Amino acid sequence: MFNRREREHDLINIRPQAGSFEISRGRTVFVSRFDGTVDPDCSRHGLHVYDTRLLSRYTWLMNGKQPEFSCGSNLDQSSWMGFYLQAPQNYKDTPTGESDPLQQTIELRLTRSVGEGLHEDVLVKNHTQIETVVNLELKYRYQFVSREEVSCSRKQRGKLSLDWCRPRFGVWEQNAEYRARHWYNKQGNKGVAHFWRGLKLRIENASTEPNCRRERISFEIHLAPRGEWRACLSWLASFDGQELPFSPSCSRVSSSNWNLRRAEYEASATSFPFLEDHDLSSTVNRVLRRSRTDLSDLRMYDLDSDGGIVVAAGVPTYLAAFGRDMEAVSWQAPLLSLDFLRGSLNFLNNLGAVETNDWRDAQPGRLPHEMHTDPLSMLNYRPKSLYFGSVTSSYLFPIMVSELWRWSGNLDSVERYVSTALRALKWADTYSLDETGFYRYQTHSEQGEENQAWKDSSDAIVYPDGSQVRAPIGTCEMQAFMYAAKSGLSQVLWRMGEKDTAWQIFCEAESLKARFNEKFWMEDEGYFGLAIDNEGELVRSVASDAGHALLCGIAEDSRVRRVADRMLREDLFSGWGIRTLSALHPAYNPFSYHRGSVWPVVNADFVSGFGRYGLHEEMHILAKAMFEAADLFAYDRLPELFGGHERSTETPFPGLYTRADWPQAWSASAAIKIVQALLGVHPYAPAGILFLDPHLPEWLPEITLEGMRVANSIVSIRFERRGDGTTEHQVLATSGDIRIVPRQKPSLLTAGWAERVNESISTS
Secondary structure, eight states: OOOTTTSSSTTOOBOSSTTEEEEEETTEEEEEETTSOOOTTOTTOEEEETTEEEEEEEEEEETTBOOEEEEEEEEETTEEEEEEEEOOTTGGGSTTOSOOGGGSOEEEEEEEEEESEEEEEEEEEEOSSSOEEEEEEEEEEEEEEOTHHHHSOOOOOOEEEEEEEEEETTEEEEEEEEEEEEEEEETTEEEEEEEEEEEEEEEESOSSOOEEETTEEEEEEEEOTTOEEEEEEEEEEEETTEEOOOOBOSSSBOOHHHHHHHHHHHHHSOBOOOSSOOHHHHHHHHHHHHHHHHHHHTBOGGGOBTTBOOBOSBSSSOOSEEHHHHHHHHHHOTTTOTHHHHHHHHHHTTOOOOSOBGGGTBOTTOOOSEEOOSHHHHTTSSSTTSBOOOSHHHHHHHHHHHHHHHHHOOHHHHHHHHHHHHHHHHHIIIIIBOTTSSBOBOOOSTTOOSOOSSOOSTTOOBOTTSOBOOSSBEEHHHHHHHHHHHHHHHHHHHHHTOHHHHHHHHHHHHHHHHHHHHHSEETTTTEEOSEEOTTSOEEOOOBGGGHHHHHHTOSOHHHHHHHHHHHTSTTTBOSSSBBSBOTTSTTOOTTSSSSSOBOHHHHHHHHHHHHHTTOHHHHHHHHHHHHHHHHHBGGGOOOSOBOOOOOSSSOSSOOOOTTOOSSBHHHHHHHHHHHHHHHTEEEEGGGTEEEEOOOOOTTOOEEEEEEEEETTEEEEEEEEEOTTSOEEEEEEEEESSOEEEETOOOOSOOTTHHHHHHHHHHHO
């Protein structure tokens, strides 16, 4: 393990989307060039609120020219500041005499913040000894489009109305209102869809009255020597005629409601304080702290529920509700906070499909993959306002229910989700399980996702010769997730007294496990195959998917070591993480989305899978690679994915998938999952037990969890590696009734395991 202060190439500091700045909060993201201006031709740039690009141009001019960009930086995820400079037009009048124009400086300083809108504080300051006049001008352009309409032709066209008014002294407003409608007829879905959005520009605190035109404002500013001028601009968005909550104030966005909810999260989530400033462990601490903050920054406040937080998938592309993404975060981050579990379960609980709808890839019981609010989705040009085309959302929901039960121990709070979980399993068994005895997917929508497992890009699933596998396809991890879903939910049902149903789905899980190990195993590779194809034949490509067999426990014990060894061979393990596809495969591409790149989210799962079976050395190797990779990136923030390049002296850092989101929710939660695996934290709250089986590596000699919540207890624990390689723990504080059982972890779970744990406690 190395630290930036120690490594040979100590200037490596990768910044995804290096040519731009992003600020985001809630449902809003503002993306600009590095100099703070917006590129009209870049679909990511501009002001986006609720998936809609509202502003496609944003440029400040001084005296008809763009001022010189000095520097700029994010202040936090929701705010940015930039400095610009320009010589005054009469710079030759300076008492110092004619000289380099830029030695005579007029400063323009912009401070931007977002909520469900944009606020900008503008400062113009005269750093010269002369009086001067500055014509300050903002050029902007309304657009109201989906991202896809920027790079492709615009499909929807509505009516944009603009009007200026002066509601009170010293305040000027421009109201932009956009309305569109679309007659649609898509696979039996007929009707008229409507779209109504607005954006209000409010100018205040300006000592100079603006000259207001259609998409341009300007100010004539008279500046005394050393004088300054200020103004505030607020862009207030509306949705279906309702102005979105936004409380702009000078310098920063300020919302008492948002700030209160964020403070509640900060107070209740587990923290990771530094014990000593070890170079090695400080990297881990920085990454954990960044993950904790990023998950808060990705919060979609409008989807909050009682005790629950829903996070967007990522910035800037995926600032929307994605079922599997929020579930993946929930599965990975309960050590940090149970709010993510509660939030995703609350959100998805009432969204299961009730009828078959091919346009939306919906069947009864299936849970949604994604929900978008952009024009093309809302007007039904595409089905993604509510689209069900993923098996993963439905497979993960029962796992989330059992996970919440193990962490909270509150059966009453879990019961409300059980019927949805059972309907999701019924959907899978009715529409996804086929005559092969395995779960497979196939889209029915004209615009549906061709691949519907976790690797959902259109070219992700390939035969060993590099050709594409056609649906129906049953990937390796689909079987693993369904095994975990049924075996996990069976425990909850057993405790609820639904023992017949519990036993039935437990036996179904065990039967699937037997079939899986027979069909998917490749003896010559010592590994599980990628998928079964439309003929029911095994796709013998070597890919990362087999790691989920270890995570979920579907692999036979005798095969686990061979799978782990194969995963860490050079063609799969890049040195920075495990690739999605073997580098020996003819379709391998380190820059691809799913054919050779490295995804932190699944690598964290693989670390957990190694730990599940006591493969501590393998767990340490992969965990170390992930934290070393995070150390390469600005802010200690792992991106959505990065290149699968081999780690070597010639390649001291990997390339990037250029459209990777950053921050990304399940990359943030990945670090939490890795640490949980290293510490062997296994709660069984229904019995009031917290099992600990910690195995810290040499490069992480100590770590502290402060304020971790299990059941009705709050626990703070310090872990420290001893000289003999063992890891000891010290309970620093505890409340509630939790019992900590060290040096143990629960055995692989069965339907009656919960009862046996309780029996063992009562007799001990």
